[in-house]
Amino acid sequence: MSANETAEPTRRDFLYIATGMAGAVGVAGLAWPFIDQMRPDASTLALATVDVDVSNIEPGMSITAKWRGKPIFIRNRTEAEVAEANNVALADLKDPIARNANLPADAQATDIDRSAGEGKENWIVMVGSCTHLGCVPLGQSGDFGGWFCPCHGSHYDTAGRVRKGPAPENLPVPTFEFISDTTVRIG
Amino acid sequence: MSGGHTTYTPTTGIGRWFDSRMPLPRLMHDSFVSYPTPRNLNYAYTFGGILSVMLIVQIVTGIVLAMHYTASTLLAFDSVEKIMRDVNSGWLLRYLHSNGASMFFVAVFIHIFRGLYYGSYKAPRELLWILGCIILLLMMAAGFMGYVLPWGQMSFWGATVITGFFTAIPLAGEWVQQLLLGGFAVDNPTLNRFFSLHYLLPFMIAGVVVLHVWALHVTGQTNPTGIEVKSKTDTVPFTPYATVKDALGMVVFFLMYAYFVFYLPNYLGHADNYIVANPLKTPAHIVPEWYFLPFYAILRAITFNIGPIDSKLGGVLAMFGAIAVLFFVPWLDTSKVKSAAYRPWYKLFFWLFVINSIFLGWLGSRPAEGAYVIMSQLSTLYYFGFFLVVMPVLGLVETPRRLPNSITEAVLAKNHGSAAAHPAGAAAAPETKA
Numbered sequence: 001m002s003a004n005e006t007a008e009p010t011r012r013d014f015l016y017i018a019t020g021m022a023g024a025v026g027v028a029g030l031a032w033p034f035i036d037q038m039r040p041d042a043s044t045l046a047l048a049t050v051d052v053d054v055s056n057i058e059p060g061m062s063i064t065a066k067w068r069g070k071p072i073f074i075r076n077r078t079e080a081e082v083a084e085a086n087n088v089a090l091a092d093l094k095d096p097i098a099r100n101a102n103l104p105a106d107a108q109a110t111d112i113d114r115s116a117g118e119g120k121e122n123w124i125v126m127v128g129s130c131t132h133l134g135c136v137p138l139g140q141s142g143d144f145g146g147w148f149c150p151c152h153g154s155h156y157d158t159a160g161r162v163r164k165g166p167a168p169e170n171l172p173v174p175t176f177e178f179i180s181d182t183t184v185r186i187g
Numbered sequence: 188m189s190g191g192h193t194t195y196t197p198t199t200g201i202g203r204w205f206d207s208r209m210p211l212p213r214l215m216h217d218s219f220v221s222y223p224t225p226r227n228l229n230y231a232y233t234f235g236g237i238l239s240v241m242l243i244v245q246i247v248t249g250i251v252l253a254m255h256y257t258a259s260t261l262l263a264f265d266s267v268e269k270i271m272r273d274v275n276s277g278w279l280l281r282y283l284h285s286n287g288a289s290m291f292f293v294a295v296f297i298h299i300f301r302g303l304y305y306g307s308y309k310a311p312r313e314l315l316w317i318l319g320c321i322i323l324l325l326m327m328a329a330g331f332m333g334y335v336l337p338w339g340q341m342s343f344w345g346a347t348v349i350t351g352f353f354t355a356i357p358l359a360g361e362w363v364q365q366l367l368l369g370g371f372a373v374d375n376p377t378l379n380r381f382f383s384l385h386y387l388l389p390f391m392i393a394g395v396v397v398l399h400v401w402a403l404h405v406t407g408q409t410n411p412t413g414i415e416v417k418s419k420t421d422t423v424p425f426t427p428y429a430t431v432k433d434a435l436g437m438v439v440f441f442l443m444y445a446y447f448v449f450y451l452p453n454y455l456g457h458a459d460n461y462i463v464a465n466p467l468k469t470p471a472h473i474v475p476e477w478y479f480l481p482f483y484a485i486l487r488a489i490t491f492n493i494g495p496i497d498s499k500l501g502g503v504l505a506m507f508g509a510i511a512v513l514f515f516v517p518w519l520d521t522s523k524v525k526s527a528a529y530r531p532w533y534k535l536f537f538w539l540f541v542i543n544s545i546f547l548g549w550l551g552s553r554p555a556e557g558a559y560v561i562m563s564q565l566s567t568l569y570y571f572g573f574f575l576v577v578m579p580v581l582g583l584v585e586t587p588r589r590l591p592n593s594i595t596e597a598v599l600a601k602n603h604g605s606a607a608a609h610p611a612g613a614a615a616a617p618e619t620k621a
Contacts, residue, residue, distance in 0.1 A: 044370045069372030133351035135469040
């Protein structure tokens with residue numbers, strides 16, 4: 001057995017290391033599909049866009065659409081609501097970032113950058129999932145007349161910006177566009 | 188397992204045949220019949236046995252329920268109702284399983300408090316204690332995933348909130364959450380994987396329980412005096428002494444379990460879970476199962492940013508920290524005396540800790556507003572203070588009472604002193620059995 005007590009590497013040393021390396025790489029390679037299968041699958045990703053008809057939404061009305069299993073708030077805000085949101089100084093905001101997927105990541109949380117943009121300031125489209133732990137906030141309630149999360153008491157204003165409570169961020173604005181005057185495409 | 192006490196002598200031919208090939212009967216005999224246990228174990232020490240039986244109850248009822256349950260968002264809620272209404276004895280099996288989870292946690296909490304009171308975690312039993320902490324974590328994961336399976340409103344929103352914890356992780360949070368959910372929100376892939384894991388976890392628990400009992404049988408049990416076994420007069424054989432004591436404790440425990448199953452089957456649950464899950468509407472008041480309430484209160488107590496850590500991450504860290512701190516208890520407690528019976532100050536702080544834990548549980552069931560928030564913060568402070576301040580400091584400054592020389596001496600002194608004056612539920616030593 002121990003005929004190889006020389007300093008020279010033997011064939012057994014080579015096979016030992018080579019087998020060990022192949023085994024380690026093999027285990028790592030095999031582990032990946034077991035982790036990868038947990039990620040969102042093709043059918044989940046396929047639900048990436050939805051079109052919503054907003055022709056019947058008068059000022060002061062909201063609807064909740066469903067996108068990627070989450071509620072999407074689409075609200076036609078009243079002029080008073082827009083004015084109220086415009087009157088808030090950025091320095092008063094807990095989260096001064098717009099969190100708008102249609103804008104650069106560092107855009108400020110002004111009302112115009114939270115809304116659907118120039119000419120459509122009255123429209124606001126947001127993921128209706130509290131940035132704290134994911135409950136659905138209730139519309140037109142709370143201390144700031146916007147949304148209020150009943151789970152852990154986060155208050156959002158009329159532009160969906162967090163103003164009070166444990167939520168760390170404003171309600172996110174998903175990627176969306178008005179593909180006509182009456183239809184919003186989300187995603 | 189604990190060396191040198193093997194007294195097993197197979198009497199039959201088949202027994203001898205087995206013993207020379209695979210001595211499993213010898214292992215069982217040495218572990219559960221001739222195994223020496225301290226002669227002064229009280230009823231607080233029966234919960235280990237009760238927990239083993241509860242694990243078996245949960246596995247047996249769970250396997251049967253899985254034969255009737257369908258893990259699909261379209262069918263899960265209805266299949267549970269079908270179990271309740273159509274499946275023969277289905278209502279009983281489901282109530283045994285759902286209340287069994289609660290009883291499991293009742294027993295494990297008493298078991299843990301027992302360990303904290305008598306210093307069961309101290310050298311050489313650190314590993315035994317840590318294995319127990321791992322079992323607690325696995326139990327919590329199993330309990331949480333099991334609660335999601337009926338696909339009611341609390342199932343769905345509980346899963347949303349708890350998987351939401353992971354979004355607090357900086358940078359990788361969203362990715363980790365999607366990995367757990369298999370999507371962007373709790374949905375069919377989530378339900379399927381939770382069912383698979385809920386079926387797996389009890390067997391993992393059983394595996395760690397084997398290690399836990401192995402470690403226990405290497406070091407031997409602690410006892411109410413905290414003095415190690417020194418001579419043969421300090422112990423009695425496991426059977427019949429511990430077996431009968433465990434069995435009696437179990438019968439009383441099972442009476443309480445049966446009372447809940449037959450008279451209050453939904454008392455520990457939540458009415459909202461009899462409404463089918465709706466991803467567009469959150470119930471007005473989300474509450475986890477009762478056994479998570481103290482930890483939920485700690486989560487919500489952190490309403491302020493701590494330096495670079497925002498309140499959300501802070502809450503999640505505090506909640507996981509409340510469990511993680513248990514792993515370090517063997518090294519946090521600096522006292523040389525094990526049992527609280529000889530530590531007057533530790534005894535006081537221990538009972539305050541018990542009351543505080545129950546209080547935290549109550550706070551967890553209240554809405555997170557007004558005075559409740561302040562009370563949760565104070566209560567959380569004491570929870571961590573007990574482990575991080577009281578335990579290390581008290582061991583250095585406290586003067587313990589005089590320890591008896593041996594278990595035997597302690598038992599005999601007690602029998603001389605106040606044999607007639609034992610309060611019924613108190614930590615009474617077993618009377619003269621030797």
